[in-house]
Amino acid sequence: MKLLRAIIRPEREEQVVEALEVAGIVSLTKMDVLGRGQQRGIQVGATVYDELPKVQLMIVVEDVKVDTAVAAIDVGAKTGQPGDGKVFISSVEAVYTIRTGQKVTETPIPQGA
Amino acid sequence: MSGQRNERLDEEKLRLAIRQEMGAQPSSVRPGLLRLWSSPPADRAIQLKEVVAIIRPQRWSHTKLRVQRLRVQAFTQTRVLGRGRERGLRYLPRRGAAHGMGVRYLPKRMISWIVEAAQVELLVNAIIETNQTGQLGDGKIFVLPVEDAVRIRTNEHGVEALRTEAAFEMVLGTTRTSTTTPELEHASRQ
Known part of the structure; x- marks a missing residue:
């Protein structure tokens, strides 16, 4: 399992969620965050906004679905302008469903596929 | 050296x-x-783990008290919105309506604990124990590897960064002789 943290434009959130849904990834957690990237925020006239509002999506997916998820986020979030955001991928060692108390095991990749 | x-x-x-x-x-x-x-030397790759739990907001206070008994005091918690496989809540559609009304995201509490690897199992069990209602939406627990931790005040690394010093414990009003918890010792004896 991998944990994806996607930091995206707030106005693009709906589109990203929709794209993920199309790709078959519906479970997610979202939170409002403030941040800046390499451009150090944006400058409008004399005013510098260096803490821009962003939305962070947290998605845990099976290893085989990582590429799909990243592609879906890309489709939903890309405008081509600076500030589209980043996706960070880290590994998850174990996942538990609290309702059942069971460890979630990854569906094995079919052999010879 | x-x-x-x-x-x-x-x-x-x-x-x-x-x-x-x-x-x-x-x-x-x-x-x-x-x-x-x-880059940090290999011996710093001591087994630190991050346990992230996404739970019902109203269960958080119980969870906090329960986890305190494991002497895991430090946590970071955030109010988040989320949904699982059920895509939030949906009510049955009224007659004639194509879709039912629904709630797309549910308020959840996300908590992150950084613990030693030996404590992960106890912590996970404690979270499951306090949050299990058997209904959909109880939440998930994720266990993630952590490479290193630094206590900013003293620049201690790794497990040292998590351990509470004796002086600080006096402030907390708790005394501890060994670094393992009673429950841990019990578990290792079994």
């Missing part, structure tokens, strides 16, 4: 360089600064 000394030297150098840069104009940060950083 010499390797350790070199690395400490590097850290000092890095800190000095950053301080100098901070005094200078903010636009003059050189990307080369980061090259001074040395």
Whole structure:
């Protein structure tokens, strides 16, 4: 399992969620965050906004679905302008469903596929 | 040992360089600064784990009290919105309507604990125990590897950064003789 943290434009959130849904990834957690990237925020006239509002999506997916998820986020979030955001991928060692108390095991990749 | 000394030297150098840069104009940060950083040695890859739980907001206070009994005091918690496989809540559609009304995201509480690897199982069990209602939406627990932790005040690394010193424990009003919890000792005896 991998944990994806996607930091995206707030106005693009709906589109990203929709794209993920199309790709078959519906479970997610979202939170409002403030941040800046390499451009150090944006400058409008004399005013510098260096803490821009962003939305962070947290998605845990099976290893085989990582590429799909990243592609879906890309489709939903890309405008081509600076500030589209980043996706960070880290590994998850174990996942538990609290309702059942069971460890979630990854569906094995079919052999010879 | 010499390797350790070199690395400490590097850290000092890095800190000095950053301080100098901070005094200078903010636009003059050189990307080369980061090259001074040395990667942590292998023995620092002590087994630290992050346990992230996404639970029902109303269960959080119970969970906090239960987890405290494991002497895991430190946590970070956030109010988040989320949904699982059920895509939030949906009511049955009224007659004639194509879709039912629904709630797309449900308020959840996300908590992150950084613990030693030996404590993960106990912590996970405690979270499941306090949050299990058997209904959909109880939440998930994720266990993630952590490479290193640093206590900023003292610059301690790894497990040392998590351990509470004796002096601080007196403030908390708890005394502890060993670093393992009673429950841990019990578990290891079994």
